[in-house]
Amino acid sequence: MIRAAVLVSGGGTNLQALLDAKAAGKLPEVEFVCVVGNRRKAYGLERARMAGIEAIYLPTVRFETNEAYNIALRDLLLEKKIDLIVLAGFLVVLGQTMVDAFPNRIINIHPSLIPSFCGDGFYGLKVHEEALRRGVKVTGATVHFVDGGTDTGPIILQKAVEILPEDTPESLQLRVMQQAEWKLLPEAVRLFSEGKLIVEDGRVREI
C-alpha cells in the first residue's frame, strides 16, 4: 500500500476522478492520506472532506517566498510519510526543495500533448486558447513526473483528443478532461502504486 497526497488549487475534478477510482476498487494499493490546497476556496478541499479524507489548507499568502512555501509543504508531506504526490491542478511552482525530497514521486497532469503548449505561462484555459489559435487538429493530456523544470519531467502517459471546428477554449477544456485527464490520472497512479513505472535516462518504462 502506498500513501498518496493530492495537491489542488481549484475545482478538483481530477481529484474526484481519483476518489471515484478508489471507491470503485480500481486503486487497491493506494491510500489517499490527505489533500492539500493553497486557496481557501479550492473546491477540491471540500471534495476531500466529503470523501472522509483529511483536507489541509496551506495558504500561499501566508509565506513570503515560494521557497518558504516549498519548505513548509515538504515538511508536512514528509511528516505524513507520503510516498506519492499528485498535482491535480495545483498552481504553485514546486522548486528543487520538493523535487529533491520526492524524486520521481511527484506526478502532474497537463492538458496538452507535451512538448506542445506547455512550459511557463501555459496553464488553465491558456493552453486550450493557444492550441486553437495555432490550429492544431489534435490535442490531449499528459501525465508526467515532476523534475526541476516546468512540464519537462519524464512522461508517463499521454492520450490524444480531437479538436472540432466549433470548439471554444471552454468546450475543448471540458472534452480534454472527460476524454483524457480523468482517465489518465487514475491509471498513472495505479501503475505507480503497483511498482510498474521505471525511470531510466529521463524516460519512463512500464514493466
Ligand code: GRF
Ligand atoms: C486541469 O486541466 C489540469 O490538467 C490542470 O488544471 C486543471 C485542473 O482542473 N493542471 P481540476 O481542478 O482538476 O478540475
